[in-house]
Amino acid sequence: MEPIRGLPRLAAMPAKSFRSIVVAACLVATLVVSACGPAGEPSLIRSAWPVTLDGSSWTAIRVGLVATVVGSEPTVVFTPDEFRGTTGCNSYFGSYGYASGVIKIDQIGSTAMACLDAAVMATEQRFMAAMQGASSVSIDPDGRLILDGSGGSITFEVGPKEIG
Numbered sequence: 001m002e003p004i005r006g007l008p009r010l011a012a013m014p015a016k017s018f019r020s021i022v023v024a025a026c027l028v029a030t031l032v033v034s035a036c037g038p039a040g041e042p043s044l045i046r047s048a049w050p051v052t053l054d055g056s057s058w059t060a061i062r063v064g065l066v067a068t069v070v071g072s073e074p075t076v077v078f079t080p081d082e083f084r085g086t087t088g089c090n091s092y093f094g095s096y097g098y099a100s101g102v103i104k105i106d107q108i109g110s111t112a113m114a115c116l117d118a119a120v121m122a123t124e125q126r127f128m129a130a131m132q133g134a135s136s137v138s139i140d141p142d143g144r145l146i147l148d149g150s151g152g153s154i155t156f157e158v159g160p161k162e163i164g
Contacts, residue, residue: 009072010065011092013142017105022053029124034123036135037077040159040161040163045119046150047110048138048139049100049101049136049137049138049139050137050139050145053078053083053103053137054078054079054080054099055078055157056076056077056078056145056158057075057076057077057159057160058075058076058077058145058157058159059073059075059156059157059158059159059160060073060074060075060076060127060154060155060156061073061144061155061156061157062154063123063127063130063153063154064126064130064151064152064153066123066126068088069088069117069119069120069123072088072089072117072120072123073088074086074087074088074123074124074127074154074157076095076131076156076159077159078096081095082094082095082096083095083096085141087123088115088116088123088126088127089113089115089120089121089123089124090097090110090111090112090113090115090124091110091155092108092110092111092128092131093108093109094106094108094109095107098137099137101136101137102135102136102137103134103135103136103137103147104126104132104135105131105132105134108128108131108132110128111144126152127154129151129152129156130147130149130151130152130153131147131151131154132151133149133150133151133152134147134148134149134151134158135147135148135149136148136156140155143157143158144156144157145157145158
């Protein structure tokens with residue numbers, strides 16, 4: 001092959017040396033990419049958590065492994081240190097502390113109306129036990145909020161924002 005006019009001719013490089021350079025360049029690129037982003041920040045694939053719960057609104061789609069009753073899904077709305085919502089039958093409220101994926105439910109209370117639908121009542125009982133026992137908060141890869149702890153887990157999807 002003839003060199004292109006005006007361009008200097010490059011010296012031949014042994015194939016083994018060229019491979020070493022490519023491997024070294026790939027290693028450096030990998031290290032640079034892995035160093036991007038704040039240290040210690042979790043990824044969504046592993047176990048991410050929200051910076052704050054304040055101002056968020058969620059609708060439960062599952063309590064433990066059981067889907068919630070369509071039309072009677074429990075909800076939760078968080079303010080800086082309190083939460084409130086519905087169990088699908090009764091209203092509930094409480095206070096909490098939250099930091100870096102750890103939640104501590106301090107007090108929880110609810111109204112005490114009897115629900116006619118047995119499935120809604122069963123969901124309410126599991127939901128309240130899971131809320132009371134919640135100790136960790138995470139976000140799954142699909143953006144769902146997961147509360148987990150000694151009372152079981154609750155999977156929430158983003159709920160509608162409150163008006164007013």
